[in-house]
Amino acid sequence: MVISTNQLSFNYGDQQVVKSISLQVPQGSIYGFLGPNGAGKTTTIKLLLNLLHPQNGTVQIFEKDLQSNRIEILSQTGSLIEQPAIYNHLTGKENLCNRAMLLQVAVSRIDEMLELVQLKQAANKKAGQYSLGMKQRLGIALALLSDPKLIILDEPTNGLDPNGIIEIRRLLMKLVHEQGKTVFVSSHLLAEIERMATHVGIINHGSMVFQGSIEELQALSKPLIHIELNDSADAANLLNREGFTVGDVQEGNIFVPYTSKEEMGKINTLLNQNGYTVYAIGKVQKDLENLFLSITQNT
Numbered sequence: 290m291v292i293s294t295n296q297l298s299f300n301y302g303d304q305q306v307v308k309s310i311s312l313q314v315p316q317g318s319i320y321g322f323l324g325p326n327g328a329g330k331t332t333t334i335k336l337l338l339n340l341l342h343p344q345n346g347t348v349q350i351f352e353k354d355l356q357s358n359r360i361e362i363l364s365q366t367g368s369l370i371e372q373p374a375i376y377n378h379l380t381g382k383e384n385l386c387n388r389a390m391l392l393q394v395a396v397s398r399i400d401e402m403l404e405l406v407q408l409k410q411a412a413n414k415k416a417g418q419y420s421l422g423m424k425q426r427l428g429i430a431l432a433l434l435s436d437p438k439l440i441i442l443d444e445p446t447n448g449l450d451p452n453g454i455i456e457i458r459r460l461l462m463k464l465v466h467e468q469g470k471t472v473f474v475s476s477h478l479l480a481e482i483e484r485m486a487t488h489v490g491i492i493n494h495g496s497m498v499f500q501g502s503i504e505e506l507q508a509l510s511k512p513l514i515h516i517e518l519n520d521s522a523d524a525a526n527l528l529n530r531e532g533f534t535v536g537d538v539q540e541g542n543i544f545v546p547y548t549s550k551e552e553m554g555k556i557n558t559l560l561n562q563n564g565y566t567v568y569a570i571g572k573v574q575k576d577l578e579n580l581f582l583s584i585t586q587n588t
């Protein structure tokens with residue numbers, strides 16, 4: 290794991306905004322850190338960057354404790370949090386030169402970064418005249434200058450138009466696929482994360498409500514057969530005995546993974562033959578957006 294936190298908690302005064310979060314971010318992943326506005330994403334990121342100190346829990350990055358290896362860890366971590374720290378009166382290239390001198394990074398990295406974030410054409414334009422998307426890309430180039438192994442970005446596409454979002458997404462995928470980096474990126478938009486993330490963590494009101502691979506998240510939105518009937522507990526036992534995998538059983542409702550309409554018909558016949566009254570039976574599917582909403586609203 291490149292990032293691993295254990296029961297991380299943080300309070301602003303008496304408001305607990307991060308509640309026992311245990312992040313697991315594998316090497317080479319694009320980890321999408323999702324949550325609605327105010328969920329605690331930025332606060333968690335500040336804890337990962339040692340900008341805030343947790344009241345409880347620990348942070349391990351590169352399998353080392355953050356507190357006791359702060360300088361070593363942060364020198365290998367690039368970040369972009371809130372607004373990129375850009376001098377508007379300097380050109381894009383001058384901004385990079387300035388940072389390269391501070392970090393004592395080879396000057397050759399500057400052109401490499403301009404190329405990578407597609408700002409070569411605009412290298413000599415004042416950063417104050419850049420569009421929002423160009424500023425974000427310059428911010429990412431600044432974060433990448435020292436060639437960090439881990440990149441932590443807080444809502445890098447916030448406020449960008451669809452093209453700007455696509456460009457950032459491509460850039461992050463390139464960093465992972467071609468350069469072997471690990472990217473931790475926060476967002477409040479599932480659709481944006483879904484297209485690039487390999488792993489997802491969803492937080493709401495400071496608590497982690499889901500963590501896993503994107504496939505595991507998508508599996509939660511696989512189609513189900515929803516059966517509404519008179520005696521759900523008994524009927525679920527019958528279906529289990531007959532070899533069907535019963536998922537969720539609620540008062541008057543049973544959910545079974547959907548495989549085919551033929552199987553749905555068999556279930557209907559079986560229930561009727563055994564004296565159950567089926568009020569409704571049909572295929573239901575939550576798309577990921579609805580799933581995200583239901584995960585974050587039910588907590």
Ligand SMILES: Nc1ncnc2c1ncn2[C@@H]1O[C@H](COP(=O)(O)OP(=O)(O)OP(=O)(O)O)[C@@H](O)[C@H]1O
Pocket residue numbers: 301306324325326327328329330331332333477
């Ligand atoms: N400096 C602060 N002092 C007090 N409370 C704060 C401070 N910063 C954030 N909070 C509160 O902590 C909670 C979490 O905020 P945070 O910025 O971490 O959420 P977020 O998920 O990043 O939201 P957004 O997507 O809107 O940026 C919110 O209730 C917020 O009001």
